Amino acid sequence: MKAIVYTSSGGPDVLTLTDRQVPEPGPGEVRVKVHVSGVNPTDWKSRERADPAEAQVPNQDGSGVVDAVGEGVPASRVGERVWLWESAHQRPDGTAQEFTTIPADRAVPLPDSASFDLGASVGVPALTAHRALTVAEFGPARLAPGALDGRTVLVAGGAGAVGNAAIQLARWAGATVVTTVSGPEKAALATAAGAHHVVNYREQDAAAEIRRIAPDGVHVVVEVAPAHNAALDVAVAANNAVIAFYADDAVDFTAPVRGSMAQNLRWQGLLLYTVPAEAKKEGVAAVSAALADGALRAGPEAGLPFHRFPLERTADAHEAVRGGAVGKVLIDVAS
The missing domain is CATH 3.90.180.10 (Medium-chain alcohol dehydrogenases, catalytic domain)
Known part of the structure; x- marks a missing residue:
């Protein structure tokens, strides 16, 4: 072979x-x-x-x-x-x-x-996205329809593979999904994935626009670039929100201490290979269910x-x- x-x-x-x-x-x-x-x-x-x-x-x-x-x-x-x-x-x-x-x-x-x-x-991207969407305090351990009802999720970089999976899984689970992108082509991809709101951070005041969409703040941030977005994440986070960051961009970052304390924010690092076995098991089950429901898609028509x-x-x-x-x-x- x-x-x-x-x-x-x-x-x-x-x-x-x-x-x-x-x-x-x-x-x-x-x-x-x-x-x-x-x-x-x-x-x-x-x-x-x-x-x-x-x-x-x-x-x-x-x-x-x-x-x-x-x-x-x-x-x-x-x-x-x-x-x-x-x-x-x-x-x-x-x-x-x-x-x-x-x-x-x-x-x-x-x-x-x-x-x-x-x-x-679906493997690495979808399982990473599932973990990011389920690390919030009092949040679900496994996504399913209705599991994120009433919550707003911010996906940074909605045109990437993990971002795409996060948009689809969060929407399947009932969340309102906001994503940030760098231009119109990526905005079209994030929209095709199913994002309810797409914010072009190069053309808009991202913090103001996200706060307009979610006046009480976002509950989960799926973060691809913490070194660049830490201040924005704190500015738009709801009290007790979680910021789950998964990308290795080789850049250290400083979390805004006062804002993180005042809002009881959790900064959650995420590498799929060291995620607890039980959490991976929940992720595999949820991804399988989403596939069966037709809620996870791929190709240009899915962004x-x-x-x-x-x-x-x-x-x-x-x-x-x-x-x-x-x-x-x-x-x-x-x-």
């Missing part, structure tokens, strides 16, 4: 297309014939920062069909369409290969109504345009994400 591997950290040039034996699933695992591999910022960052202990196949997310099961996994799962998450976390077998083995609970049933492209798009690459151009796919491609970068693994 064809696979992309790297054996040392570095730039995209360390990624090599190779032939490998088709793996056999171990106990508690399934083997998946990968159709589409999804690329996230953590994929190229992991490749750049850490030398793997063995040949590493990159990419956490993907979709495909279960074609074999290991001991302890029901044979009935063979033939099941699935979406994959955390395929390469502390494991050598990511999704940039024709077949991959993975713990059975990380291969989640994909509804027939959901495309493989959508399945490869998440695709950028496609063949498997042999995985290095270019990583560079597209590193360069800030707006939308979702996908690798077509199955011909």
